[in-house]
Amino acid sequence: MVAETNDVQNFIAVQALFQHLAESNLEYLSNNIYVAYQKSGGELEVGTGEAKPVGLVMVRSGSLEIRDAQHNLIDRLSAGDFFIPRVLAQAPAEMIVRVLEDCLYYELSESAFQSIRSNDEDISRLCDTYARSYQADASKSDNAPAPAMRKQHAFTDSYLDQSVKDYMTAPAFCASPNITIRRAAQIMTNNKISSLLITEDERLVGIMTDRDLRTRVVAKGVADTEPVSGVMTPKPHCIDMRGRLHQAQLVMMSSGIHHLPVVDRDVPVGMLGMSDIMRANNLEPLSLTRGINNATTVAELAAVAAKLPDLVVKLIERDTRPYEVGEIITSLSDALTRRLLRLAETVYGKPPCTWAWLAFGSQARQEQMLGSDQDNALIYGNNADDSADAYFAPFARFVNDGLDACGIHRCPGDIMASNPKWRMTLAGWQKTFNYWIQERSPKALMHASIFFDMRPVAGDRELVNHLRGYVLAKARSNTIFLALMTQNALEHSPPLGFFKQFVLEKDGDHNHTLDLKKRGTITIVDIARNYSLAAAISEVNTISRLQAMERAGVMSRELVASLVDAHEFIAGIRLQAQGEKFHAGDTVDNQLDPKTLSPLVRHQLKEAFQLVRQAQAAMKARFGGGVL
Amino acid sequence: MAVFYSLSYRWQKKRYGKAASKTPLAGIYQATAPVSRSLMRENRFLVVDCEMSGLDANRSQLLSIGWVVIENARITHASGKHLLIHADRGAGDSTRIHGLHDATIAGAKSAAAAITLLAKQVPGSVLVFHHAPLDLRFLQQTAYENFRCPLLFGYVDTMLIEQRRLQLQGAESGLRLAQCRERYGLPPISGHHNAMTDARATAELLLAQTSYLGGAGRVSLCRMGIQCSRNQYVRGV
Numbered sequence: 001m002v003a004e005t006n007d008v009q010n011f012i013a014v015q016a017l018f019q020h021l022a023e024s025n026l027e028y029l030s031n032n033i034y035v036a037y038q039k040s041g042g043e044l045e046v047g048t049g050e051a052k053p054v055g056l057v058m059v060r061s062g063s064l065e066i067r068d069a070q071h072n073l074i075d076r077l078s079a080g081d082f083f084i085p086r087v088l089a090q091a092p093a094e095m096i097v098r099v100l101e102d103c104l105y106y107e108l109s110e111s112a113f114q115s116i117r118s119n120d121e122d123i124s125r126l127c128d129t130y131a132r133s134y135q136a137d138a139s140k141s142d143n144a145p146a147p148a149m150r151k152q153h154a155f156t157d158s159y160l161d162q163s164v165k166d167y168m169t170a171p172a173f174c175a176s177p178n179i180t181i182r183r184a185a186q187i188m189t190n191n192k193i194s195s196l197l198i199t200e201d202e203r204l205v206g207i208m209t210d211r212d213l214r215t216r217v218v219a220k221g222v223a224d225t226e227p228v229s230g231v232m233t234p235k236p237h238c239i240d241m242r243g244r245l246h247q248a249q250l251v252m253m254s255s256g257i258h259h260l261p262v263v264d265r266d267v268p269v270g271m272l273g274m275s276d277i278m279r280a281n282n283l284e285p286l287s288l289t290r291g292i293n294n295a296t297t298v299a300e301l302a303a304v305a306a307k308l309p310d311l312v313v314k315l316i317e318r319d320t321r322p323y324e325v326g327e328i329i330t331s332l333s334d335a336l337t338r339r340l341l342r343l344a345e346t347v348y349g350k351p352p353c354t355w356a357w358l359a360f361g362s363q364a365r366q367e368q369m370l371g372s373d374q375d376n377a378l379i380y381g382n383n384a385d386d387s388a389d390a391y392f393a394p395f396a397r398f399v400n401d402g403l404d405a406c407g408i409h410r411c412p413g414d415i416m417a418s419n420p421k422w423r424m425t426l427a428g429w430q431k432t433f434n435y436w437i438q439e440r441s442p443k444a445l446m447h448a449s450i451f452f453d454m455r456p457v458a459g460d461r462e463l464v465n466h467l468r469g470y471v472l473a474k475a476r477s478n479t480i481f482l483a484l485m486t487q488n489a490l491e492h493s494p495p496l497g498f499f500k501q502f503v504l505e506k507d508g509d510h511n512h513t514l515d516l517k518k519r520g521t522i523t524i525v526d527i528a529r530n531y532s533l534a535a536a537i538s539e540v541n542t543i544s545r546l547q548a549m550e551r552a553g554v555m556s557r558e559l560v561a562s563l564v565d566a567h568e569f570i571a572g573i574r575l576q577a578q579g580e581k582f583h584a585g586d587t588v589d590n591q592l593d594p595k596t597l598s599p600l601v602r603h604q605l606k607e608a609f610q611l612v613r614q615a616q617a618a619m620k621a622r623f624g625g626g627v628l
Numbered sequence: 629m630a631v632f633y634s635l636s637y638r639w640q641k642k643r644y645g646k647a648a649s650k651t652p653l654a655g656i657y658q659a660t661a662p663v664s665r666s667l668m669r670e671n672r673f674l675v676v677d678c679e680m681s682g683l684d685a686n687r688s689q690l691l692s693i694g695w696v697v698i699e700n701a702r703i704t705h706a707s708g709k710h711l712l713i714h715a716d717r718g719a720g721d722s723t724r725i726h727g728l729h730d731a732t733i734a735g736a737k738s739a740a741a742a743i744t745l746l747a748k749q750v751p752g753s754v755l756v757f758h759h760a761p762l763d764l765r766f767l768q769q770t771a772y773e774n775f776r777c778p779l780l781f782g783y784v785d786t787m788l789i790e791q792r793r794l795q796l797q798g799a800e801s802g803l804r805l806a807q808c809r810e811r812y813g814l815p816p817i818s819g820h821h822n823a824m825t826d827a828r829a830t831a832e833l834l835l836a837q838t839s840y841l842g843g844a845g846r847v848s849l850c851r852m853g854i855q856c857s858r859n860q861y862v863r864g865v
Contacts, residue, residue, distance in 0.1 A: 006708075007817075007825065007828065008705050030705055030706075031705065031706040032705075032706070033705040033706075034702035034703060034704055034705065035702060035703035035705060035828075035831070035832060035835070036701065036702045036703070036835060037812075037814075037832065037835035037836045037839050038839055039812075039836070039839040039840050040813075042839065042843075060815060061813060061814060061815040062813050079815075101813055102812050102813030102814075102836065103813075104813075104814055104815065104832060104835075104836075106705075107702065
């Protein structure tokens with residue numbers, strides 16, 4: 001026999017739980033370890049009824065998730081994480097351990113686990129904390145007037161027990177499988193629906209969604225004259241109209257879909273979307289909007305707005321897509337702003353001229369996340385005189401202070417309507433933009449990148465449309481400006497070093513983390529903005545801009561599809577991390593330690609960053625010529 | 629396939645049973661054959677990997693044998709064993725590949741002792757190899773040279789399982805151990821590449837493959853393609 005390099009022992013020796021142990025103890029542990037494997041989708045047994053009781057399970061590769069009987073996510077585990085089956089079996093609610101990615105795991109025998117636990121203070125303390133976290137979690141959900149989903153016995157009278165029939169969108173839009181893809185897209189566009197049912201003899205044979213159009217048609221370059229039957233999802237999941245919402249939600253979550261056809265004995269009668277289920281929930285955005293619209297004081301508004309983070313966490317738990325979360329948060333910010341403007345009018349009386357309240361940055365792009373700052377301004381009609389500004393100064397301060405009280409913090413750069421610099425007539429704004437486009441200073445460019453994303457929130461929309469048309473025409477014709485904007489955008493680059501290694505930020509409090517906003521989503525936002533300035537595309541939302549760029553032929557459909565996916569992926573990880581931070585009571589920011597990601601997700605994130613880098617290179621080649 | 633396996637097992641037993649009775653291989657000729665209809669979970673598996681001084685069994689020889697046991701669809705980590713074999717012909721050119729130098733090998737077990745130790749593990753087990761023909765050729769050659777009869781056992785080949793799976797999917801892909809493992813999300817083989825780490829790596833691959841075939845409680849030995857070890861590779865038989 002020879003001294004062996006031993007994979008199991010080498011692995012456990014560097015894990016947080018065991019790294020302090022002496023060599024002899026590590027050897028004892030590894031001699032009591034059994035290696036097992038489960039493919040993705042499978043479940044691990046957490047009971048203790050096995051012939052060989054298991055004390056501890058440690059993930060070697062792949063990932064697992066722990067959910068309670070109501071399918072609430074309790075924990076996600078990846079390489080090096082562990083769980084104690086006995087603790088899960090004794091937890092007040094039944095726990096389900098499901099494999100997310102093919103998982104190789106180590107089982108430590110119960111006897112070895114008990115012996116090391118009674119002999120080692122650190123491990124014993126860690127395991128007690130672990131056990132308590134499950135107990136504490138359960139007691140919290142029992143006492144607190146918690147959201148309905150947490151409570152098992154409240155399930156029967158909760159919102160999810162309502163009938164599918166009451167929440168579906170009816171009638172169902174159906175079409176024959178023989179129609180062309182283009183025709184299907186037209187039907188969807190004309191009826192403003194995001195999914196189309198495909199039927200034969202009235203029976204459901206397939207479904208075609210916006211996502212299918214993107215992934216199976218546009219991304220693959222399939223001609224739109226092909227029949228829809230070739231790209232639809234055949235034999236889709238569906239639910240009977242007499243089913244319950246929780247059944248529908250289960251189907252949607254377990255199969256990762258956002259549209260569920262509703263049938264009455266095989267005949268489609270309607271469609272149920274993820275948003276319909278949310279509508280049924282008492283914390284749904286609509287009820288928050290209602291609360292906002294009924295508020296008569298800033299304090300009441302702030303009380304409603306305080307529920308927003310909870311809503312976001314719920315949306316994340318339900319796997320809502322990031323851009324939908326962004327739209328929901330933005331729509332609530334918009335509603336808050338409008339309500340505050342209305343309240344301001346009751347305080348200060350009727351405005352003396354036509355006006356519009358502008359949102360910039362992420363609010364304009366409908367991409368707000370938790371912890372987004374304010375970016376806003378006022379535009380007056382050209383009929384305004386000096387009295388207008390005297391009226392609007394306290395008016396704007398009222399709104400800005402109100403938003404701050406509602407948790408949408410003041411802009412650190414003071415880009416707010418309360419700042420006299422950002423209250424102007426239409427002519428004044430035109431002059432200002434003209435100056436930014438002509439002037440080649442870094443400050444002008446910074447302003448340009450913030451202000452070019454603009455959207456009216458309230459007031460006279462025509463004023464804003466007018467301004468936007470003017471700006472686009474000016475910017476498009478100025479190649480040097482475009483080149484400078486490109487150069488500016490390239491300063492945010494994906495955090496990849498040589499060999500696709502993550503390059504981590506080391507500044508301030510964020511030791512060794514990625515900034516998923518500055519180095520991730522913003523890079524794509526910048527690319528979309530620059531191209532749309534060059535092509536005079538008036539869309540503001542990043543995804544809409546990218547799609548418009550494809551229609552206008554300024555970017556290939558492959559690149560558009562990839563960028564849309566990359567944006568969704570990076571935004572999704574950022575959102576997930578924010579939700580977890582909020583859960584843990586930490587400050588919500590954009591930082592992430594890549595070590596907390598599973599190897600597969602880490603790999604995908606690198607791929608997404610790599611793609612952004614390629615798109616940046618393409619942008620540089622296209623617009624950079626003037627100065628670079 | 630299953631019928632052929634059990635026929636050939638019986639035939640081998642009959643042919644060499646008498647000769648084996650006075651050798652250390654007697655135990656494996658007395659044991660009953662693994663039942664091809666039995667399930668993965670019900671069987672004990674002995675996952676084996678060998679290192680040799682070259683690929684030609686006539687001119688090269690066994691340098692080491694590594695194995696690990698799977699019971700109840702779990703690898704018993706402590707069962708891992710690594711035997712080095714004294715090479716009278718020297719480690720030769722292959723030193724570069726497996727890092728076994730003449731100096732390390734000096735003072736190791738004789739080939740006969742290694743086969744004897746392996747034979748003790750065989751009764752009641754199904755053997756597992758990744759690319760069985762090569763390892764079998766060397767094991768049978770060594771057993772025959774020392775005891776005048778071959779080893780007898782049922783075995784499965786993780787490379788064949790993988791090949792069949794890929795054929796069913798209509799995919800063409802690499803069949804090397806590391807490539808197969810990657811498809812199942814298994815971690816890269818760490819540390820030094822030797823008979824025992826490879827046996828462990830193969831064992832993990834088998835767990836992954838059976839998990840994909842339907843799980844240890846549903847996959848039979850027959851489905852895993854069990855075969856009987858024969859003497860076909862042995863020179864002079």
